[in-house]
Amino acid sequence: MKLATALTIAGTDPTGGAGIMADLKSFTARGVYGMAVVTSVVAQNTMGVRAIENISLDMLEAQLKAVYDDIPPMAVKTGMLATADMMRVIKPFLSKATPYVMDPVMVATSGDALIDEEARHHLISELMPLATLVTPNLPEAEFLVGRKLTTEADIDKAAHEILTEMGPKAVIIKGGHIGADATDYLYVKGEERRTWTSPKFDTPHTHGTGCTFSAVIAAELAKGKSIAEAVAVGKAFITTAIKENPGLGKGHGPVNHMAYHE
Numbered sequence: 001m002k003l004a005t006a007l008t009i010a011g012t013d014p015t016g017g018a019g020i021m022a023d024l025k026s027f028t029a030r031g032v033y034g035m036a037v038v039t040s041v042v043a044q045n046t047m048g049v050r051a052i053e054n055i056s057l058d059m060l061e062a063q064l065k066a067v068y069d070d071i072p073p074m075a076v077k078t079g080m081l082a083t084a085d086m087m088r089v090i091k092p093f094l095s096k097a098t099p100y101v102m103d104p105v106m107v108a109t110s111g112d113a114l115i116d117e118e119a120r121h122h123l124i125s126e127l128m129p130l131a132t133l134v135t136p137n138l139p140e141a142e143f144l145v146g147r148k149l150t151t152e153a154d155i156d157k158a159a160h161e162i163l164t165e166m167g168p169k170a171v172i173i174k175g176g177h178i179g180a181d182a183t184d185y186l187y188v189k190g191e192e193r194r195t196w197t198s199p200k201f202d203t204p205h206t207h208g209t210g211c212t213f214s215a216v217i218a219a220e221l222a223k224g225k226s227i228a229e230a231v232a233v234g235k236a237f238i239t240t241a242i243k244e245n246p247g248l249g250k251g252h253g254p255v256n257h258m259a260y261h262e
C-alpha cells in the first residue's frame with residue numbers, strides 16, 4: 001500500500017501535546033507516514049518549559065541526511081528551530097519543489113521563549129522565502145511585521161507585507177487570540193483572501209494547537225491537496241481536537257488527535 005510521507009523538523013514535548021509528538025500524531029491521524037528530525041529536547045509539560053537542550057549541529061545534519069538519503073518526504077513542516085545556526089543546516093534540505101509548511105514557533109502558550117532573537121530574524125530572511133505556507137498566530141504575525149494588529153484591515157495589510165516582502169507562497173494568520181470567534185485568514189499569492197471561522201472554546205486545553213494545525217496541513221499537502229483544501233481539513237481537525245480535548249494535565253492541556261473523522 002502506497003502512503004504519502006511527511007517530515008517534521010521540530011522540538012520535543014515529553015507530555016506529548018506539542019512539538020514533534022503532536023506532529024507525528026497528526027500525520028498518523030491523517031493517514032500519512034510520519035518522520036521526525038529533532039532540533040531541541042525540551043523538558044516541558046502543560047504547565048511550562050523547564051529546560052531546553054539543543055541537538056548539536058552535526059547530529060541535526062546527520063538526522064536530516066538519514067531521512068533524505070532514504071525516504072525523501074512529500075511534504076515538510078518546521079516547528080521549533082532554536083538558533084540561526086540550526087536554520088543554516090536545515091536550509092539546504094528544503095526545496096520549493098516539496099511543499100513546506102513553516103510554523104514560526106517563537107513562544108509556548110505558557111509564555112516561555114523557545115527560540116532566540118537572532119533565530120527569529122533568520123527565520124524571516126532565510127527560510128520564509130522557501131515556504132509554501134507560513135502559519136503565524138497573531139503575536140507571531142505582529143513580530144513579523146513589527147507592529148500591533150488589532151483590526152481585520154491590519155491583518156490584511158500585514159499579510160500582504162509578509163507575502164510581498166518575505167516571499168512565502170501563502171500565509172495564514174490565526175486569530176485565536178482576538179475576537180469572539182476563532183477566525184483564520186488565508187492569503188495565497190494571486191488569489192482572493194479566504195477565512196475559516198469556528199466557535200472559540202472557553203478552555204485552557206490549547207497546548208499544541210499551532211503544532212497540530214500546521215502538521216495536519218502538511219499531511220494534506222503531502223497527499224496533493226491544494227493549500228485551501230489542506231487548510232480546510234486543518235481547521236476542521238483542530239476545532240474537533242480542541243472541543244474533544246482529553247482534559248489532561250494541571251495547566252494548558254493537550255488536544256485530542258484522535259477525535260476528528262471526515
Ligand SMILES: Nc1ncnc2c1ncn2[C@@H]1O[C@H](COP(=O)(O)OP(=O)(O)O)[C@@H](O)[C@H]1O
Nearest residue numbers: 137174175176177182199200201209210213238
Ligand atoms: N480556544 C479556541 N477555540 C477554537 N479554536 C481555537 C482556539 N484556540 C486556537 N484555535 C484555533 O486553533 C488553530 C491553531 O491556533 P494557534 O496556533 O493556537 O493560534 P492562536 O495562538 O491564534 O490560538 C487555529 O485554527 C485557531 O483558530
Ligand SMILES: Cc1ncc(COP(=O)(O)OP(=O)(O)O)c(N)n1
Nearest residue numbers: 011018019108109207208209210211
Ligand atoms: C517543542 C515545542 N514546539 C512548539 C511549541 C509551541 O506549540 P504551539 O502549538 O505553537 O502552541 P502552544 O503549545 O504554545 O499552544 C511547544 N510548546 N513546544
